[in-house]
Amino acid sequence: MPRLSEVIAALDALWPPERAEAWDAVGTVCGDPDQDVSRVLFAVDPVQEIADEAVKLGADLLVTHHPLYLRGTTTVAASTFKGRVVHTLIKNDVALHVAHTNADTADPGVSDALAGALDLRVVRPLVPDPTDATGCRGLGRVCALDHPLTVREFAARAAERLPATAQGIRVAGDPDALVRTVAVSGGSGDSLFDAVRAAGVDAFLTADLRHHPVSEARARSAHSTADTPLALLDAAHWATEWPWCELAAAQLDEISDRHGWDLRVHVSKTVTDPWTAHAASITTDFPGAPN
Numbered sequence: 001m002p003r004l005s006e007v008i009a010a011l012d013a014l015w016p017p018e019r020a021e022a023w024d025a026v027g028t029v030c031g032d033p034d035q036d037v038s039r040v041l042f043a044v045d046p047v048q049e050i051a052d053e054a055v056k057l058g059a060d061l062l063v064t065h066h067p068l069y070l071r072g073t074t075t076v077a078a079s080t081f082k083g084r085v086v087h088t089l090i091k092n093d094v095a096l097h098v099a100h101t102n103a104d105t106a107d108p109g110v111s112d113a114l115a116g117a118l119d120l121r122v123v124r125p126l127v128p129d130p131t132d133a134t135g136c137r138g139l140g141r142v143c144a145l146d147h148p149l150t151v152r153e154f155a156a157r158a159a160e161r162l163p164a165t166a167q168g169i170r171v172a173g174d175p176d177a178l179v180r181t182v183a184v185s186g187g188s189g190d191s192l193f194d195a196v197r198a199a200g201v202d203a204f205l206t207a208d209l210r211h212h213p214v215s216e217a218r219a220r221s222a223h224s225t226a227d228t229p230l231a232l233l234d235a236a237h238w239a240t241e242w243p244w245c246e247l248a249a250a251q252l253d254e255i256s257d258r259h260g261w262d263l264r265v266h267v268s269k270t271v272t273d274p275w276t277a278h279a280a281s282i283t284t285d286f287p288g289a290p291n
């Protein structure tokens with residue numbers, strides 16, 4: 001049975017913490033380096049229901065994609081919702097470790113897992129890491145489809161393959177346009193439009209897309225003769241990052257086998273997307289209503 005410090009060293013080799021963005025807060029949040037680890041749970045969000053799930057499972061280590069504390073804090077009192085998470089974990093000897101932007105840019109990383117879930121062939125990073133000589137690391141992925149699909153069909157595939165959320169998949173663009181190449185980025189991707197345009201892809205699938213960046217991207221695409229119109233697909237943030245949990249769990253499983261560790265690795269299926277319901281518009285008073 002490995003000690004926590006050994007498991008963390010293995011995780012740090014997969015997602016070196018020094019490759020995280022300067023604003024990020026990755027690494028071990030709580031846990032005794034000398035404690036034994038026999039069960040690990042992977043999840044996207046370090047929220048109370050995930051902490052409770054880790055305790056119920058008998059996990060010794062919870063690995064999440066999102067940080068618990070991103071900014072400095074002066075209290076972990078159990079009267080605060082994050083402090084309650086810390087108390088739950090420490091009282092039950094569950095360590096918490098975070099791999100966030102260091103997992104985003106890793107090879108394989110968060111967007112590779114997303115591409116894999118959508119059956120896309122990864123061609124290259126959307127924004128390559130300039131410090132990486134291999135050219136494989138970086139943010140987002142430019143991908144190809146083995147067979148072209150219409151935007152409608154590709155959206156249906158995303159809706160089918162990604163874990164179910166209230167939001168589903170929102171689409172901007174001609175539903176009958178053909179998709180041969182796609183850029184994907186797990187998590188919030190609307191800062192990546194310049195790279196998406198430069199990649200010349202037919203579609204971009206990400207999360208948290210906002211009105212103005214989408215409106216501008218569509219207008220720019222429609223007025224450019226060089227581009228094929230860019231279709232945009234917006235999934236729930238949690239759903240675009242959840243496939244990474246399965247990838248990461250498989251990576252740790254393989255490491256565990258190699259070391260001969262007695263380690264059980266689990267992936268949480270608890271939906272922690274904060275949106276809980278969706279009402280489809282039914283009014284027909286507007287001629288341009290979505291279809």
Ligand SMILES: [Zn+2]
Nearest residue numbers: 187188237241
């Ligand atoms: Zn995220």
